[in-house]
Amino acid sequence: MRRTRWAAALAGCALLLAGCSSVPTTGVAGLGGGPGEVTIQAGDDEIPALREIAQEYTADTGVNVRFIEREINAQAISNFISQSPTGQAPDIIVSPHDNLGQLAANGVVAPVELGDRGEEFTKNARDAVVYNGVSYGVPYAVESVALVRNNALTTDDPATFDELRAEGHRLMDERGIKYPFTVSQSPDAGDPYHLYPLQTSFGVEVFQRGADGEYSNELAMGGQNGHEFARYLAELGRSGDLRTSMTPDIAKESFISGQSAFHIAGPWELGDIEAAGMDVTVLPVPSAGGKEARPFAGVQAFFVNANAANPVAAQDFATNYLTRSESQTALYKSTGRPPASKVAIDGMQGDPLRSAYAENATKALPMPAIPAMGAVWSFWGTTENGIVNGNGDPIELWDRMIANIEGQIQ
Incomplete structure (x- = not known):
């Protein structure tokens, strides 16, 4: 994976x-x-x-x-x-x-x-x-990851991620479910992989790509678009919609048990979802930032x-x-x-x-196959966790991440 x-x-x-x-x-x-x-x-x-x-x-x-x-x-x-x-x-x-x-x-x-x-x-x-x-x-x-919808809870097809969150909160109020959506995270390392479609919907890819589609060693996560994504992560954390404590097992089991109507996951989870006899639909992850949400x-x-x-x-x-x-x-x-x-x-x-x-x-x-990608994961995941958990100003944390990664690549 x-x-x-x-x-x-x-x-x-x-x-x-x-x-x-x-x-x-x-x-x-x-x-x-x-x-x-x-x-x-x-x-x-x-x-x-x-x-x-x-x-x-x-x-x-x-x-x-x-x-x-x-x-x-x-x-x-x-x-x-x-x-x-x-x-x-x-x-x-x-x-x-x-x-x-x-x-x-x-x-x-x-x-x-x-x-x-x-x-x-x-x-x-x-x-x-x-x-x-x-x-x-x-x-x-x-x-790649996609959005899996529990059709027993809703048939809503949200056009934006905020619409998804609103529908999730409606179901929390009316049906007593626990989460507006579920997605794999890690308390220690974060999980930028599963959050990448949200990030790219702000126009923020991990590395620059040339006209031929190949990645260069130049980071593409800085600038205003990166800051907007960092602010959005902070808002998801403040609202409690995104939790760094939601491990892969918690995310999957919460969805299967009907505690969430929407689940961002890869096809490797379909076996367990099908074994549970769920009626689900697979949809693209909706955009949070206005651009197309493109997963890895x-x-x-x-x-x-x-x-x-x-x-x-x-x-x-x-x-x-x-x-x-x-x-x-x-x-x-x-x-x-x-x-x-x-x-x-x-x-x-x-x-x-x-x-x-x-x-x-x-x-x-x-997913970038360039060796420079090895310098990204740790800083990326822990920074996203810090932003979601409110451990500092999201812009400062994001910019520090960029500087740390660039220092490793150089």
Whole structure:
């Protein structure tokens, strides 16, 4: 999803390698002079679809495909970076696109040209796998937060965030619910990720973007628009509408239990919402500042190892098989994640909630993959918390955050 940190032993990868599963080799002579092998590291929800794709690939080429089942986390990325030059890393890895900056900077991923099939993906999915003007990956899913409405409490479709708050307060008065809306926060670290659509509705993106959509290292959060957002955060805190004590679990459970009619959340919460038997609608987050509210987009993508043992086969599998619309549809059905493929999105009629998330995600902004983003999260989250909690003048706190981040980047 986003900036999570994990820890795992380096030896864990060796254990996983020992437990890899293979698709039988059949078909014609393999690429590169004979039947070879391509290894793919992916999660358990992705592998069922990848098996289907691999069976066709092996039948066509004679190249065997082997899977390493492992969820991608910070340790897995660190392992990939250290093991790629030694030939110990998989040929293809699945990763959120925001890891691309460090992967490319370390020279461990190879360019991947989508060619004509690039137009079959949403623009933000294509943009997310580009770093320094070079395309590096095959996207398959785009996830972003949206507004989930409990239709048992209201069918109101608020045009602005203040209208949403007003409807929430009406329901608090008339129906006895506890919150005007719920959204994930953290008492210690804040949660700028979930609040980003509100921030961008004031015209405040995290970094400047060029005409090509790529982010620069220049912050875009300063100035009058940033101040207006800071004031709005302070007002949300004073009113009690936004609470830093609302952890992800509290936010989700409060919504599911009917204590909130509106919930800002990602598609990863749909399973629990559906299991509760709720009648919900997925809507865009309404604007708080007058401009379009655009959440972060997190893009799941396949990246090819720059030191792959079988580079020709790895590139062939990525560019000619993973990009197919039927492959993209299979990955959506296997994972439940909103697809990056326009054709796969068009085929989601029987899944209105995830279809709405997919449509909403087309307007989302790719999370910056530049290394400078690492200097942002801590200052950003704690500053937002301080503003919401009334720990100082919101403008002074915001400007101090800008100065601190710029000092880290320089």
